[in-house]
Amino acid sequence: xxxxxxxxxxxxxxxxxxxxxxxxxxxxxxxxxxxxxxxxxxxxxxxxxxxxxxxxxxxxxxxxxxxxxxxxxxxxxxxxxxxxxxxxxxxxxxxxxxxxxxxxxxxxxxxxxxxxxxxxxxxxxxxxxxxxxxxxxxxxxxxxxxxxxxxxxxxxxxxxxxxxxxxxxxxxxxxxxxxxxxxxxxxxxxxx
Ligand SMILES: C[S@@+](CC[C@H](N)C(=O)[O-])C[C@H]1O[C@@H](n2cnc3c(N)ncnc32)[C@H](O)[C@@H]1O
Numbered sequence: 001x002x003x004x005x006x007x008x009x010x011x012x013x014x015x016x017x018x019x020x021x022x023x024x025x026x027x028x029x030x031x032x033x034x035x036x037x038x039x040x041x042x043x044x045x046x047x048x049x050x051x052x053x054x055x056x057x058x059x060x061x062x063x064x065x066x067x068x069x070x071x072x073x074x075x076x077x078x079x080x081x082x083x084x085x086x087x088x089x090x091x092x093x094x095x096x097x098x099x100x101x102x103x104x105x106x107x108x109x110x111x112x113x114x115x116x117x118x119x120x121x122x123x124x125x126x127x128x129x130x131x132x133x134x135x136x137x138x139x140x141x142x143x144x145x146x147x148x149x150x151x152x153x154x155x156x157x158x159x160x161x162x163x164x165x166x167x168x169x170x171x172x173x174x175x176x177x178x179x180x181x182x183x184x185x186x187x188x189x190x191x192x
Contacts, residue, residue, distance in 0.1 A: 001061065009056040016055075016081050023079065025120030029055055030149070030182070034175040035062030038116055038147050038184045041172070042066040046113035050074045050139060052100045052132070053118040055082050057089055063116060074108055076100050101128045103135030112139050115146040121156040130161050137165060137189070146187040147172075155185045166190050 001009075009029050017024040035058050042049065044067030054060045054075050064070055073093040077083045083097040096106055100119055115136045121129050136146050150156040155169040162169060169187045 009058075012081060012085065013056055016079055020079070022123045023120070024055075025123055026151075026180075028179060030058040030118065031175070031178045032062075034149060034178040034182050034184070035059050037173045037175045038149055039063050039066045041145065041147070041186070042068060042114055042116075044068060047141070048072045048074060048108075048110065048112040050076065050103070050108065050112050050115045050136065051118070052076050052103070052115065052136075053078075053120070054086055055079070055118060057086055059116050059118055060086070060090055060093070074112070076103060076106070101131040101135070103132060104138045105135075108139050111141045111144075113141055113144050115140060115144070117146065117148045119148075121148065122150065122152055126158060126161065129157060130164070133157060133161055133165055133167070133187070137167070142189065144188075147184060148187060149175075149182045149184045151180050151182050155187070157185075157187060162187070 013029050014027055017027050038059055039062040049063055049068050051060055054077050070090055070092040075086055075093050075095045076098055077086060078099050087095050166189060167187050168190045169185045172184050172186050174183045
């Protein structure tokens with residue numbers, strides 16, 4: 001991405017945050033180190049990928065750089081300002097301008113290998129988080145994973161929800177160079 005694009009992204013992001021601070025939850029887009037970390041287990045063989053809350057596309061670019069074809073990407077973004085930017089930048093991806101809590105009822109068109117989430121789960125209600133997680137695992141293949149970043153000290157999906165849905169979480173790394181520093185968790189089905 002060139003410096004002009006980076007400046008546009010920073011401006012669009014800051015303006016969106018100033019209007020909807022809880023929905024956007026960060027004043028700047030994620031940096032390259034977090035994008036690399038959250039996509040480190042993806043490659044061209046993992047099949048379709050759903051991205052939740054792509055914003056200006058920081059993780060979208062990182063997913064594509066891992067070898068996932070743009071037409072194999074399903075983007076779910078609730079913010080109109082971001083959705084119109086994403087449809088111009090990633091015209092071959094499938095874009096839903098919807099609430100990720102509706103994920104379970106979206107016609108994705110087949111199972112996916114991974115879900116990458118930039119959603120601010122810590123600002124959401126327990127019911128919303130449960131709907132997002134159950135919706136995501138409805139679309140994921142049996143050994144597929146959900147990747148979530150957080151600025152907090154723990155996995156942002158409450159233990160109660162993980163237990164209820166038969167899931168487990170594992171910290172896969174920290175991006176200390178990101179602003180703010182962030183951690184990434186892999187959430188997957190518990191082995192039977
Ligand atoms: C912290 S920003 C992350 C943006 C981008 N992934 C990044 O890392 O730069 C959160 C994003 O999630 C979107 N978002 C928040 N709540 C959402 C929801 N319920 N459904 C879909 N998108 C949502 C926001 O509009 C924003 O784009």
